[in-house]
Amino acid sequence: MKHKNETSTPPVSPYLITRTLMPENQETPLNFLLNDNTPPSYFYRRNHFPYPKLTKQSFFLPITGEVYKPRIFSFQQLLSFPSRTVKVLLECAGNKRQLFIPKVFGEQWGAGAMSQGDWKGVPLKDLLQYAGLKYTAKEIVFEGYDWGLMPGISTPLYYARSLPIEKALHPDTIIAYEFNGKPIPFKHGYPLRLIVPQWYAMASVKWIKRIKVIDHTFKGQFQTEDYVYYPNEDSDEGKKPVTIIHVNSMIQQPLNLSILNQGIHKIKGMAWSGYGEITRVDVSTDHGQSWTEATLNASSRSPYTWTNWTIDWQAETKGEFTIMSRATDSCGYVQPIASQWNRKGYGYHAIDKVNVKIQ
Amino acid sequence: MKHKNETSTPPVSPYLITRTLMPENQETPLNFLLNDNTPPSYFYRRNHFPYPKLTKQSFFLPITGEVYKPRIFSFQQLLSFPSRTVKVLLECAGNKRQLFIPKVFGEQWGAGAMSQGDWKGVPLKDLLQYAGLKYTAKEIVFEGYDWGLMPGISTPLYYARSLPIEKALHPDTIIAYEFNGKPIPFKHGYPLRLIVPQWYAMASVKWIKRIKVIDHTFKGQFQTEDYVYYPNEDSDEGKKPVTIIHVNSMIQQPLNLSILNQGIHKIKGMAWSGYGEITRVDVSTDHGQSWTEATLNASSRSPYTWTNWTIDWQAETKGEFTIMSRATDSCGYVQPIASQWNRKGYGYHAIDKVNVKIQ
Known part of the structure; x- marks a missing residue:
């Protein structure tokens, strides 16, 4: 219909x-x-x-x-x-x-x-x-x-x-x-x-x-x-200048806290790094317990840009799910679970997360 | 200068x-x-x-x-x-x-x-x-x-x-x-x-x-x-329909997590209620310990609209501050500290809060 x-x-x-x-x-x-x-x-x-x-x-x-x-x-x-x-x-x-x-x-x-x-x-x-x-x-x-x-x-x-x-x-x-x-x-x-x-x-x-x-x-x-990373709240100890873009990724779709049908959903996003090309993006739909390699869009690969990626997700059961994306670059840098906190809030690059509800 | x-x-x-x-x-x-x-x-x-x-x-x-x-x-x-x-x-x-x-x-x-x-x-x-x-x-x-x-x-x-x-x-x-x-x-x-x-x-x-x-x-x-309030996550017990707009307020300026100079800052916002006119708005700049009545903009008062309010704040000392606004309407309803959680997320109307840093 x-x-x-x-x-x-x-x-x-x-x-x-x-x-x-x-x-x-x-x-x-x-x-x-x-x-x-x-x-x-x-x-x-x-x-x-x-x-x-x-x-x-x-x-x-x-x-x-x-x-x-x-x-x-x-x-x-x-x-x-x-x-x-x-x-x-x-x-x-x-x-x-x-x-x-x-x-x-x-x-x-x-x-x-x-x-x-x-x-x-x-x-x-x-x-x-x-x-x-x-x-x-x-x-x-x-x-x-x-x-x-x-x-x-x-x-x-x-x-x-x-x-x-x-x-x-x-x-x-x-x-x-x-x-x-x-x-x-x-x-x-x-x-x-x-x-x-x-x-x-x-x-x-x-x-x-x-x-x-x-x-x-x-x-x-x-x-x-x-434009300086200050890892401490109360002192300038350990400070270092902000320079190269960290390896990073974002989930564009689905949106965080959205409500979806049961069925196949295309998860889409982008990944980027100042250290080199994106070589892989892994996606988890079970809060990081298991990971599957996403497909990189070859035409979007270029040394200084983001790379688009996509993966199909078969959402069979109703309930709440956490989708995560984790990028790796050609220098071997991988997105961390948590991004190092710093007083002025620069360079956030933790694994991206989106919560959705299948109903 | x-x-x-x-x-x-x-x-x-x-x-x-x-x-x-x-x-x-x-x-x-x-x-x-x-x-x-x-x-x-x-x-x-x-x-x-x-x-x-x-x-x-x-x-x-x-x-x-x-x-x-x-x-x-x-x-x-x-x-x-x-x-x-x-x-x-x-x-x-x-x-x-x-x-x-x-x-x-x-x-x-x-x-x-x-x-x-x-x-x-x-x-x-x-x-x-x-x-x-x-x-x-x-x-x-x-x-x-x-x-x-x-x-x-x-x-x-x-x-x-x-x-x-x-x-x-x-x-x-x-x-x-x-x-x-x-x-x-x-x-x-x-x-x-x-x-x-x-x-x-x-x-x-x-x-x-x-x-x-x-x-x-x-x-x-x-x-x-x-458009039904479901106060419980797992059952429909206590559900009731969404109808009249709760008494509410918002702080428009300053913005949450903004960094400001020492000096006098105008705190501005709006307040509204479906139960009647806004009769007063109180503002706290010390995380709710003390409250001062804001000035309501008489020309913005009308039975079914928001009322604009303003108050001057003398920010003398450096540091972090929490600004709060609390509206009261002509039915005697006052914004609560916390808004009752409900499964579909309707009618949020807790006291509004904004954190700022004076430097």
């Missing part, structure tokens, strides 16, 4: 999920979005400050500091250089923060502070080569146009981050000017955004104002205070 | 929060929406089934059953009858379901499955009078055009609910054809929607197909199975 009333008008839209509005922090409805490249309107937004104002100057990018020939590149010049396009997943270091127990203060991100697409731009190494790195060069600092006040700090700050030389020289670290074949949307860094594959997205500085090569370790708010 | 970079372009938008897409269930971003009447694009959407298809017939409303003169009213006729406009809050019975502990299956609504505005239409009592109620009339059944399958039930169902005679005859129970001065948006029941002030919104049937007066107690899925 077929029941046909699914010709809904108008079409359904998932929209973004707001965590704060001032500044704007909104996540992608990833449970509902099965696209390969995230459309710009659904790309998650993570801001520390209000959106900056652009001027004519924003279309000129200076490189200064420990270089032989300080340079200022115009936007037009950058467009004329040999380009590189990389498909890159950007994940907020605070993604899944709401899952930490005990709860951690800050934006309560679910699993959607993560989006991906094709970024086109000029390899940073080419620009650094034009300027000529001195041997004293130790780190490269990127300053954005976004600035403002933060709780507990009396003077305003600009957003700024540094990269170590070797990551800066990687051919896939680019100064991007296009996203998915169009100029980068303003809210995502137009006109120029640094794209650092494999690192959490705090490294991919938006609205780049200037690049400075320095001969020491950069000490900025977003480098030495924020 | 003034730091002026708040001239964000383009403007921020809160959007809806999706809970499911098929059918479409999305909540209003109430933490960010401070409007009196909810704009249609931000009105929460709660569907049991796919959106129905309308036909010419959808513009004719029959009243049959225990009446002297069965009638069919055309949409045009209804527009010509004396109208009534009521400002009504609609709240999903599952609003705040995600706060129940233990967790309850079903759409995981936060506090935004709730919206309000001006509904204009014809009092239902006038229509019943045209048809002439027989003395055998006991309940009025409203059937919507929406239908489909549900987990665990093998045949498709129409959405239908009944009202007892006395609620049906209340002058503010209307067959609405306008929302906020315009035709009701399709997703909210166009062309005709029953509006039942003071009851949870499952009673306000959308896309009304027909009205039937019956001489017995209606036994529909959404009357005797769903």
